[in-house]
Amino acid sequence: MFGTPNRLMLAIALATSPIAAKTAELEEVVVTATKRAVSQQDVPVAVTGITADALNKRGITETTDLSGSAPNLVVSSPFGRAQPNFSIRGISVANEYNSNAASPIGVYVNEDYKQFRPTHGMQLFDLERVEVIRGPQGTLFGRNTTGGAISVTTVKPEIGSVGVASGFVNGRYGSFDRKSFNGAFETTLIEDILAVRLAVTYNEGDGYIENKTPSEIPSFLNNIGVAPGTTVAVDNTHNEDYGSIDDYAVRATIVFEPTDSFDATLVYLHGENDAKAVTPIPHMFTDLDGNPDTPATDNFGYSREQFGLGYLENGANDAGAFTTEVDDITLTMNYALSSDITLTSNTGYLDGNYGVANDCDGMPYSACYQNLTSEFDQFNQDLRLSWEGEKARLIAGLYYGEDSITETDDKLFFAPLNELAAIGLIPAFNAPVEDYIGEAFATGGASGFVFAPGALAQIANGTLPLNAAVNQTANGFFVDTGYSQDRESMAVYFEGSYDLTDRLTATLGLRYTEDDFELSGLYSYLSDINTRTPQINTIPYSNPFQPGLTLGTLEGSSEEVTGRAILNYIFGDDVMGFVSYSRGYRSGTFNGAANFATSQATFVEPEFIDNYEIGIKSRILDGSMQLNATAFYADYQDQQVQEVIGATTFLRNASGTLQGLELEIEWQPLDNIYISTGIGYTDSEYDGGQYFASNTNPGTVNCTAGPSDPAFAGNCIDIKGNRFPFAPELNANLFVEWIALSKSTGDLAFSLTTRYQSEVFFDSFNDDKTSQLPGSYLSQGGYTIVDGRISFRSEAYTLALWGKNLGDKEYNSYGIDTGGSFGYDYHIPGEPQTYGIDLTFNF
Numbered sequence: 001m002f003g004t005p006n007r008l009m010l011a012i013a014l015a016t017s018p019i020a021a022k023t024a025e026l027e028e029v030v031v032t033a034t035k036r037a038v039s040q041q042d043v044p045v046a047v048t049g050i051t052a053d054a055l056n057k058r059g060i061t062e063t064t065d066l067s068g069s070a071p072n073l074v075v076s077s078p079f080g081r082a083q084p085n086f087s088i089r090g091i092s093v094a095n096e097y098n099s100n101a102a103s104p105i106g107v108y109v110n111e112d113y114k115q116f117r118p119t120h121g122m123q124l125f126d127l128e129r130v131e132v133i134r135g136p137q138g139t140l141f142g143r144n145t146t147g148g149a150i151s152v153t154t155v156k157p158e159i160g161s162v163g164v165a166s167g168f169v170n171g172r173y174g175s176f177d178r179k180s181f182n183g184a185f186e187t188t189l190i191e192d193i194l195a196v197r198l199a200v201t202y203n204e205g206d207g208y209i210e211n212k213t214p215s216e217i218p219s220f221l222n223n224i225g226v227a228p229g230t231t232v233a234v235d236n237t238h239n240e241d242y243g244s245i246d247d248y249a250v251r252a253t254i255v256f257e258p259t260d261s262f263d264a265t266l267v268y269l270h271g272e273n274d275a276k277a278v279t280p281i282p283h284m285f286t287d288l289d290g291n292p293d294t295p296a297t298d299n300f301g302y303s304r305e306q307f308g309l310g311y312l313e314n315g316a317n318d319a320g321a322f323t324t325e326v327d328d329i330t331l332t333m334n335y336a337l338s339s340d341i342t343l344t345s346n347t348g349y350l351d352g353n354y355g356v357a358n359d360c361d362g363m364p365y366s367a368c369y370q371n372l373t374s375e376f377d378q379f380n381q382d383l384r385l386s387w388e389g390e391k392a393r394l395i396a397g398l399y400y401g402e403d404s405i406t407e408t409d410d411k412l413f414f415a416p417l418n419e420l421a422a423i424g425l426i427p428a429f430n431a432p433v434e435d436y437i438g439e440a441f442a443t444g445g446a447s448g449f450v451f452a453p454g455a456l457a458q459i460a461n462g463t464l465p466l467n468a469a470v471n472q473t474a475n476g477f478f479v480d481t482g483y484s485q486d487r488e489s490m491a492v493y494f495e496g497s498y499d500l501t502d503r504l505t506a507t508l509g510l511r512y513t514e515d516d517f518e519l520s521g522l523y524s525y526l527s528d529i530n531t532r533t534p535q536i537n538t539i540p541y542s543n544p545f546q547p548g549l550t551l552g553t554l555e556g557s558s559e560e561v562t563g564r565a566i567l568n569y570i571f572g573d574d575v576m577g578f579v580s581y582s583r584g585y586r587s588g589t590f591n592g593a594a595n596f597a598t599s600q601a602t603f604v605e606p607e608f609i610d611n612y613e614i615g616i617k618s619r620i621l622d623g624s625m626q627l628n629a630t631a632f633y634a635d636y637q638d639q640q641v642q643e644v645i646g647a648t649t650f651l652r653n654a655s656g657t658l659q660g661l662e663l664e665i666e667w668q669p670l671d672n673i674y675i676s677t678g679i680g681y682t683d684s685e686y687d688g689g690q691y692f693a694s695n696t697n698p699g700t701v702n703c704t705a706g707p708s709d710p711a712f713a714g715n716c717i718d719i720k721g722n723r724f725p726f727a728p729e730l731n732a733n734l735f736v737e738w739i740a741l742s743k744s745t746g747d748l749a750f751s752l753t754t755r756y757q758s759e760v761f762f763d764s765f766n767d768d769k770t771s772q773l774p775g776s777y778l779s780q781g782g783y784t785i786v787d788g789r790i791s792f793r794s795e796a797y798t799l800a801l802w803g804k805n806l807g808d809k810e811y812n813s814y815g816i817d818t819g820g821s822f823g824y825d826y827h828i829p830g831e832p833q834t835y836g837i838d839l840t841f842n843f
Contacts, residue, residue, distance in 0.1 A: 071680030090727025091147030098592030112348030136584020138562030141511035174836020177204025207241035223301025320357020688720030746794030762815035
């Protein structure tokens, strides 16, 4: 599974190691997964702590590099480096991409919760450690942690003598002309009282998907046989390659310790991202001309072969930038009320904006284009008391949080149909274009949609059947949508541990949470493709168009109790076992992708998980080997999943179970050899009796109504037994480092990182839906990625040569079902083989 290179390097290392080399004891990793700084081995929780040293040695420089670094952790990034999607134990945001929805994997930076996903990727620089906490964390961390939490701790300055400064500068250059600069500087301003640290990261480089957009393409009328030989010009918005990097962030940290009993840490971050969009690689599967010997096309008769596009080549004409700008401030204060009682306040405020200019067809025409923009802000306040007794420990706290987002989107659909305005009627041709377009609106509640020359014609609400459009011309259209969402959350919590004996400890934690949600000002209307003249309101519905029409305010709320109970037993000095039960909760949300009908603007109920674990943590072989193992079973109720019907998006709830195993081993057999491996197994399965639309046949269907809907048969799929999205049954990692030469001037080290991931599905249907669309697929088979690094490390500097994806493996990291409307699957490819040089100076 891990391949020959790692085994070969390990054999060479063992064979050439000096006889005098001695077994070394592993370093201790301190984590704060229980809001206390304790050894990872003493925490009865499944947590993997990755220190700054480990991040550097493994070449982890961005969030997607974390994928596979811990058992059952998968990280994908469909919208660039700034917005990673985390999956832990098969629990993730899946293919739901609305910016108003919170991830079920809570992301915390210096203990402050970060609600908005587009900001998560900006924090991975100048770090002390990253903690991957698996399983629901509904007590101390709170809501939106049904799958677990990613906790990031940044470096704080050390207080010392005035005039003493330290820091580092790092430069990195690699494939695709990618350049990075990282640095940090710290000094003490007031002796033993006040210190400051400034850190910066800057990253720039070309995309890894080549832009091969042509200046001219065959017309849609040519493709359907109406006007053979005709062409249309392509307006290529940008000439850059896709998937570039262009971001920077600065962080200032001030530590203030005026007395032995009080300290305060203020952290401010400003970051911006303006990278060229990662365009999808569409996989076509429509047989437009009825000839099985010709390449499959989309619903408009175009194919990638038609434009000579190979893997990691694309011809998207509308691809813009993925932009993020954020200001983030966190203030943490600790006051020792006595020798065993500490009051901690953590206050956070964040605001920013986000934009996605997404060419969602990935081709040199505008069948699908999305320009999504949002402005957001959030405020968090956590206040807690910690008490440490001889045999007991207690944490009790209050939490208040609020966040808001204002979304303004414009989208363009089916622009190739604009060519039909030039002819008097639609001739007969073998394509489901009219049906699939009609389905998008019929499903959304506006049946009988008809396209007319130069403008949208009318919504007849059933008085004009879809097939009547055959004798009329068609057109594409713009969709303009907007809304504001406000959320407020309050919680009270406690967790206490008591040593029942010298070896047995019991822990009990509870949290009560109240959440309130409000969606206001929701609107959506359709406009003429040529003039942008509004034609009809779809939310709320009105024909003719009424300016300023918005839906009334929608409200939602929930009150939930979550918590956990743990028993842990110390079998020996270095062996601890535990059993636990925990309950997690992800707050409800509104469907932020409502475009075509009021029926889409729904409040999706909260999701819950009941999780049972048994685990062991141990150090053996005189402390040179660390072995941790966990088994878990989880009952997952009302997971929030996305359902796409035609071009219409809904949020639904679905339930299922997950069970699995996790194994982590670290071993330092010799002073100059270090080996670590992690293996995660997850068996996920949806319950029966949960029906979603197949999206393979046009027409209106409400699968949630069950068999009572006349269109139920043949159009609805029971997802019983299907695996969860982004939930590989097996993932594994192996890291081997060999210090081949150790001198007074420094160490020469070789390392390999291998990551394996078995097959994943990109939505809840698995292959049920795609089996009805021959040639379609929304999955990625198992694959292995190998990274390598050669470094020379001294106290003053580190010089490294590195390579990633050394085998140049082709794989997709993300996918969306768009087959019903467009005749292709939407895939995001992973990065190919890259290599480069890395130089760091310490001072």
